[in-house]
Ligand code: SF4
């Protein structure tokens with residue numbers, strides 16, 4: 001009989017606890033500071049210009065070759081970033097691209113809502129990656 005009471009006591013204690021579950025997607029969990037979501041591209045907060053200098057280091061270090069960039073000649077006769085593609089279906093979220101970037105132009109955002117029913121939905125362009133970078137300038141995590 002004592003064991004039954006012990007069992008009920010455990011149940012009662014659990015019932016009075018604050019629930020651990022959250023009502024996702026209405027409520028979203030605060031991700032840890034070092035959480036690594038989708039890589040995103042950042043712009044200078046003052047000028048709005050993309051920070052990427054098209055050096056190609058991120059694409060070279062990427063272990064799954066999921067980054068692709070097209071470099072075009074700039075008006076000044078230099079080179080600049082034309083297009084930047086991330087094939088997120090192959091991304092490991094390892095953060096190596098962010099680690100090697102000399103100007104912090106590519107950083108790991110906290111974006112994790114990436115499910116899609118279309119394969120093309122896994123491909124992100126420069127504009128889309130910049131939008132993730134813009135969402136909250138403090139949102140990206142240095143790795
Ligand atoms: S997080 Fe890793 S796998 Fe994803 S793009 Fe960067 S280097 Fe490549």
Ligand code: SF4
Nearest residue numbers: 052053055056058101
């Ligand atoms: S994101 Fe950084 S590492 Fe990648 S090409 Fe641009 S400047 Fe170079």
